[in-house]
């Protein structure tokens with residue numbers, strides 16, 4: 001299929017207990033024989049073999065070898081896995097031995113997965129799920145990636161595609177056999193089916209970017225007046241000294257980002273410059289950056305100083321949690337009218353209220369990113385394609401002439417097909433012939 005036999009280190013770089021080298025392609029079996037100077041091990045059974053340089057016989061390692069004959073392998077081709085002792089010289093020696101074999105070459109990035117896709121082992125959303133799984137840093141990211149890799153999104157899009165193909169087949173029939181008798185209520189039935197599909201797609205799109213936020217990280221902006229303790233709070237949440245804290249108002253200028261794992265969800269937290277009127281050009285630039293970051297955030301964490309009532313204008317419509325910091329300094333019984341009543345009282349200095357705040361943040365993120373129910377789209381690419389599809393269905397539903405309507409449907413199908421990476425002509429023909437026995 002792809003001609004060349006490729007190989008690469010499949011495990012991480014550097015020394016490790018075990019390293020795995022994967023070989024895929026028509027010459028994989030010869031490569032294994034050349035390195036072991038023995039017959040092939042039984043398929044899919046771990047077999048201990050001495051590996052040596054094919055030319056010189058120089059010993060390389062005692063390795064566990066695995067042999068996956070096509071098509072029952074990750075790529076669909078003949079695949080060999082060599083589980084080596086993960087020393088640098090061992091890995092280098094085996095790579096050198098493989099490079100010396102004729103018609104074998106190092107794989108390009110992603111080439112094994114690309115071959116798996118071309119062999120139909122994975123569709124595009126499953127490929128993306130696999131990439132996300134490798135990148136997953138939190139429990140929720142891992143769950144979502146596994147779900148997508150196992151075909152949850154493919155299943156959803158494939159179901160829509162099958163239903164659309166059926167609608168298109170019926171619409172095509174209306175064109176092809178315009179002079180023959182078609183069931184009178186057929187177009188009405190198609191319209192109803194398309195209407196239903198459109199609603200499902202709309203619901204899929206209106207998920208509050210759940211899947212994307214989960215994958216990319218939920219963005220929380222810490223904002224507030226100067227010296228309220230924003231940087232102190234970031235450092236506490238990030239559990240490290242990420243931002244400079246000082247008693248001088250206007251300390252923070254650049255946006256300082258920190259990654260958090262809140263209840264298994266990935267969060268990107270940002271500390272920002274205190275918001276105030278200023279003539280200092282650098283501070284003003286910091287405030288501009290603070291507003292920009294906060295405007296794109298999924299949640300704003302407004303920090304106010306309990307001893308210094310200072311109202312701050314809103315930055316965006318994103319939900320907001322308000323906290324009153326430095327309650328350790330507040331005079332007992334003294335309340336201030338200008339403070340929001342729903343604010344949580346905290347003191348980064350004494351630790352008061354911080355656990356409650358953390359719980360509240362975790363709960364809010366979990367609520368926004370909850371994965372129950374139908375699978376969420378996880379990429380802008382999916383969102384753009386489903387949107388295109390819905391727009392085409394909207395045109396279809398305007399009740400245009402049958403040939404225009406069929407074209408709308410084809411545009412909708414192509415948009416969906418692009419998500420999973422499928423061509424749709426063959427199965428379209430199949431359905432036309434299966435669903436219609438009009439005697440032709």
Ligand SMILES: Nc1nc2c(ncn2[C@@H]2O[C@H](COP(=O)(O)OP(=O)(O)OP(=O)(O)O)[C@@H](O)[C@H]2O)c(=O)[nH]1
Pocket residue numbers: 225226227228229230231232233244245246247248249250251252253272273274275325326327328329346347348349350
């Ligand atoms: N008493 C008391 N002091 C605090 C508390 N939190 C922070 N501080 C102090 O308040 C001062 C300002 O803290 P920062 O964290 O730098 O405040 P900021 O909001 O980041 O300030 P800018 O970056 O300048 O806008 C520092 O001296 C902190 O030590 C608190 O809970 N209680």
Ligand SMILES: [K+]
Pocket residue numbers: 226227245246247248249250251252
């Ligand atoms: K400060």
Ligand SMILES: [Mg+2]
Pocket residue numbers: 230231232243244245251252271272273274
């Ligand atoms: Mg600061």
